Structures are given as structure tokens and as C-alpha cells.
Amino acid sequence: MDILNKHIVxxxxxxGLGFTMAEHLMAKGAVVSIVDIDPEAVAAAATKLSQGGKAFGYVANVADEASVETMFEAMKQDHDQIDGLINNAGIxxxxxxxxxxxxxxTKMPLSQWQSVIDVNLTGVFLCGRExxxxxxxxxxxGVIINISSIAKAGNIGQSNYSAAKAGVSxxxxxxxxxLARYGIRVADIAPGFIETEMTNAMKPEAKERVGKMVPLGEWGKPVHIAQGAVFIFENDYYSGRTLEIDAALRL
Incomplete structure (x- = not known):
């Protein structure tokens, strides 16, 4: 798929990672719609992105069916079609x-389990379905890309996250x-340790320890994931597979 002038959500x-992917795709000529739960953050991000191209912002709770359906109906008022989706929202x-x-x-509360499943798995289902x-x-x-994680193989302290990401894959x-019969391709990206706002909140010693686990010896950058997304969009024979971007790290 040629990304130029394509509408990608x-x-x-x-x-974070989603914003960087939006920047990267817009630099290649895509028309991007960003979706997030915080209205002020969406407005600020859309304004900033629009300085480099055409960006739209929409507010939705991806874990809520009515919210997702309402958001897509609003999006249809601004766009004739959707060419691509990156299901990136996660907690x-x-x-x-x-x-x-x-x-x-002590036991993991059901609410702690459910909140991650709701956003990271159900949210992907709802946005993918629409x-x-x-x-x-x-x-x-079109093309649908779901953001999974190498944690899908299982990771200590992440029963909820690992289960959700395995489900995404x-x-x-x-x-x-x-969806192949309709000419729609679907794939997922499984990032390794990537520097984002969420991971930057980790203690310095923990970040250093994690970095030493990676064979290449350093954390990945959001742009590495964005480059992977571009590859999937542009390669018309890539579908049904997980693109692992983890610098040779396997959990």
C-alpha cells in the first residue's frame, strides 16, 4: 500500500509511541487521525501534528463499545474511508x-486484571471490528496493525499484560x-524494550538492568516501531504474522 494520502488511524x-508513529507516517504523506481518552491531550497532539501535515483528533475510551462506535461515526463525517489502523492504546x-x-x-485483584484486559485486548477488538x-x-x-509485545510469551509480574498481548497476536x-477475502491485511508488531514516557518513569537502576538484558545493549526508540509499521503498510504480501522488534531479545 502506498502511504501517500492514505487515511490512517x-x-x-x-x-509516546503512538504520537511518534503518527509523525513518521505523516512525514510519508499519510492523513492521520489520532485517538485517545484525554480531550486536552488529543487537541494538543493534533495541533502539533498539523504543523507537519493533516492530522485529526478524536476522543474515545477504546474499552467502551458505545464510545468507540460514537467516535467512528464522528470520524466518518470527516473522512470518506479508512485505509489503515494501528491499535496502539494500552496500559x-x-x-x-x-x-x-x-x-x-496478597493476590492480584480482579480489577487489576480486568482493567488491562479491557484496554489492551477488548479495545483492540472493538476498534478492529469497526x-x-x-x-x-x-x-x-486496507491494513490493520495491532501492537502486541514480546511479553506475549509470558513475563514475571505481567499475568494481565502478557495474556492480553498473546490474545492480540x-x-x-x-x-x-x-479478512483476506476482502483484500484486508492484518499483522501485529511485538516491541521489546522501547523508550517511552511509561518506561522512562522506571528507576534508573532498573532501566540500566533491563538495557543489559538486550543483546544489542540498549533500549529501542519509538521510531524503530514506526519503521516497522511502515514496512507492514508498504509490503502488500505481509499478513497474519508478528513482526518482533526487540534487538534479539526473547522473553
């Missing part, structure tokens, strides 16, 4: 399944098979 794009609520300290046993329906309605041969394969 990115969730969780008011900041972290890390914690051990159970933990015992000083004779005291995008696929719009593409089929307009007979658009499985859905990507399923959708690729189901």
Missing part, C-alpha cells in the same frame, strides 16, 4: 499473581485469515 496516539497494571511477604499473602466493517463497506483494501492471525 492510530489509537493511544496523543503521546500497564503490573503485579504478581500472588505474593507472600512476612507471612502475609475498522474492518468500514473497510468492507467502502471496499477498501492470536486475533491478528484470525483476522488476517477472515
Amino acid at each position: 492510530i489509537t493511544g496516539a496523543a503521546r 500497564l497494571r503490573d503485579g504478581l499473581l500472588v505474593k507472600q511477604r512476612d507471612g502475609q499473602l 475498522t474492518a466493517a468500514w473497510m468492507i463497506e467502502k471496499e477498501t483494501q 492470536a486475533m491478528s492471525v484470525t483476522w488476517a485469515k477472515e
Whole structure:
């Protein structure tokens, strides 16, 4: 797919990885719609992005069906079609399944599990469903990219996150098979350790320790993920697979 003038939607794009992907795609001529839950952040990000091209901002809670459907209806008033979607919105609520300290046993609350599943898995389902329906309605041969994680293989302290990201990868394969008949490609990207606002909040010693785990010896940059997204968009024979961008790190 030629990215020039294509309408690409990115969730969780008011900041961080999503914002960088929006910048990178706009630099290649895409018309970008960013989606996030914070109205002020969306407005500020859309204004900043519009300095380098054409950007639109929409507010939605990707974990809420009515909110997603309302947002897509509003988007249809501004755009005739959707050519691409990057399901990037996600949250972290890390914690051990159970933990015992000083004779005291604690368990991960259901709410901590559910909040991550709602955003990181259900949100991908809802936005993917609405995008696929719009593409089929307009007979658009588009692309859906879901952001997974190498944590999909399982990672200590991330029962909720790992389960959600494994589900994202499985859905990507399923959708690729189901939607191929309409000319719609689907793939997912599994980043390794990437420098974002979320990871920058880690303690310096923890960041240094993580960096030493990576065979290449350093954290990835958001632009590395953006470059991966461009590859998937532009390679018309890539579908149903996970693009792992982790500098040879496998959890």
C-alpha cells in the first residue's frame, strides 16, 4: 500500500509511541487521525501534528463499545474511508499473581486484571471490528496493525499484560485469515524494550538492568516501531504474522 494520502488511524496516539508513529507516517504523506481518552491531550497532539501535515483528533475510551462506535461515526463525517489502523492504546497494571511477604499473602485483584484486559485486548477488538466493517463497506483494501509485545510469551509480574498481548497476536492471525477475502491485511508488531514516557518513569537502576538484558545493549526508540509499521503498510504480501522488534531479545 502506498502511504501517500492514505487515511490512517492510530489509537493511544496523543503521546509516546503512538504520537511518534503518527509523525513518521505523516512525514510519508499519510492523513492521520489520532485517538485517545484525554480531550486536552488529543487537541494538543493534533495541533502539533498539523504543523507537519493533516492530522485529526478524536476522543474515545477504546474499552467502551458505545464510545468507540460514537467516535467512528464522528470520524466518518470527516473522512470518506479508512485505509489503515494501528491499535496502539494500552496500559500497564503490573503485579504478581500472588505474593507472600512476612507471612502475609496478597493476590492480584480482579480489577487489576480486568482493567488491562479491557484496554489492551477488548479495545483492540472493538476498534478492529469497526475498522474492518468500514473497510468492507467502502471496499477498501486496507491494513490493520495491532501492537502486541514480546511479553506475549509470558513475563514475571505481567499475568494481565502478557495474556492480553498473546490474545492480540492470536486475533491478528484470525483476522488476517477472515479478512483476506476482502483484500484486508492484518499483522501485529511485538516491541521489546522501547523508550517511552511509561518506561522512562522506571528507576534508573532498573532501566540500566533491563538495557543489559538486550543483546544489542540498549533500549529501542519509538521510531524503530514506526519503521516497522511502515514496512507492514508498504509490503502488500505481509499478513497474519508478528513482526518482533526487540534487538534479539526473547522473553
